[in-house]
Amino acid sequence: PEKFNFASDVLDYWTQMEKEGKRGPNPALWWVNSQGDEVKWSFRELTDFTCRAANVFTQTCGLQQGDRLALILPRLPEWWLVAMGCIRTGIIFIPGTTQMKAKDILYRLKQSNAQSIVTTDALAPEVDSVASECPALKTKLLVSDHSREGWLDFRSLIQSASPDHTCIKSKTTDPMVIFFTSGTTGFPKMAKHRNDSAGLKLAHFSRKLLQLKASDVFWCLSDPGWIVAVIGTLFEPWTAGSTVFIHHLPQFDPKVIVETLFKYPITQYFAAPSVYRMILQQNFGSLRFPTLEHCAAGGEAVLPEEQEKWRQRTGLLVHQVYGQSETSGIHMRHLWGSQVKPGSMGKAIPPFDVQIIDDEGNILPPNTEGNLGIRIKPTKPIGLFMLYENDPVKTAKVECGDFYNTGDKATIDEEGYIWFLGRDDDIINASGYRIGPAEVESALAEHPAVAESAVVSSPDPIRGQVVKAFIVLTPQFLSHDPDQLAKELQEHVKAVTAPYKYPRKVEFVPELPKSVLGKIKRSELREKEFGQ
């Protein structure tokens, strides 16, 4: 259709179904924390609250369609109100992880020209420390029980706002959300998506993806800063009218995951493969969860032996799915009930034409290693990002003949099953995070001990891969205790940038391998790590 808006076409549809008694009593959003607090909202309540949020943005903050709002919240119910309030008004929201530090936030606010930011007490001081460098930033909204000078109190504004709001009639092609995604070089790029990218795509293909039903209770563990959470905790479940289950989970703890799967009637579950590994590694008694029917994993590869171990312990298969910030989630999968080839990502979901291509975009024969490509010509399928904002060069670079080149290496077998192999560039995929080496190297460079560094991926039995830094020390630090210095540098990285990027392995070296032109050869270091 020419017009599509997820708030009016999907959320309000389910509200109407509730009013007509055509949807069961399950909440639309079910939020819990470890202190026993609980929030249960119906679709009717969500329509009310998200209309109020829309009024807060337009009336109190003066935002209009096309303006940008940075959304940096942990797993709090308000996250869903903000995201849907933006969709109702056409404000482009920019999710980000709460692990970010002042420098990361500054970069995002400046690149996106965000006029508004929503966050909590934890990050408000970081925002305040850089706000003067962000001329576009006009309003700061705090989700907290306390007030803070210079910040609007989102919770009390929602209470006093009117629930009467007319959703904009957005075009399917209007921009809706921007994700920052790490690249091989430089700092993260802005992958921009349209209204149809996630919302409409899933309205059409949902039944082929996770096959959710209105009676399902779906728990997607990902932090709401990532695309997988935006798909898995908003678009995918609400398209099907299912319950979105959220555990606040400020710190990851496998014990809490297992207890939650026993305690609540969760029927479908999605997490990064590292989470499955961390659960399997612990000595839990039974893992036979009473209501769980389907498990899925994405963000990194699942090994066949891990899939088998999970099946033995739980009686359930882990279905591997694939996606990137650019592809708005999932383009291939094993259908429930179809043959699962352990270790494979499953088959492409029509109408996505997924092929293995060479560097010129030619389709390679089965069982040949190449680039994972999604056909974009003659027709670009809905779901793929619009472009990298402000970066036509990088946008053009990922177009390869008739395909979007994901940059991931894979093979396809005669039956169409796709097998992920990894990346052959410098991007690090550590426990489901995509990390650009330049971001870590730049953080290390701020420490006086570091003369230069090269950051690469290194294998890890639990996290799949971890970040490893090879560091050449400045002369005055050569005599320092290496273990202590490594710890200091790790803490330094955690302090200046989002801590998930910190180098879990550090090696001090006298020099780095370089080309004749003086360019650091990260590939040489990486190959050594993987024993190639």
Ligand code: BCO
């Ligand atoms: O392991 P350490 O304790 O040494 O360090 C951890 C944290 O303790 C630390 N940290 C976190 N917040 C901090 C902090 N340190 C200082 N100040 C703070 N504010 O930093 C390290 C963070 O590492 P982590 O995030 O890997 O933590 P953790 O607890 O080990 O979590 C394990 C996982 C598996 C839950 C986590 O790695 C994870 O959530 N991985 C999945 C990521 C994901 O969702 N990726 C999807 C991206 S979208 C996509 O791929 C599209 C595809 C479908």
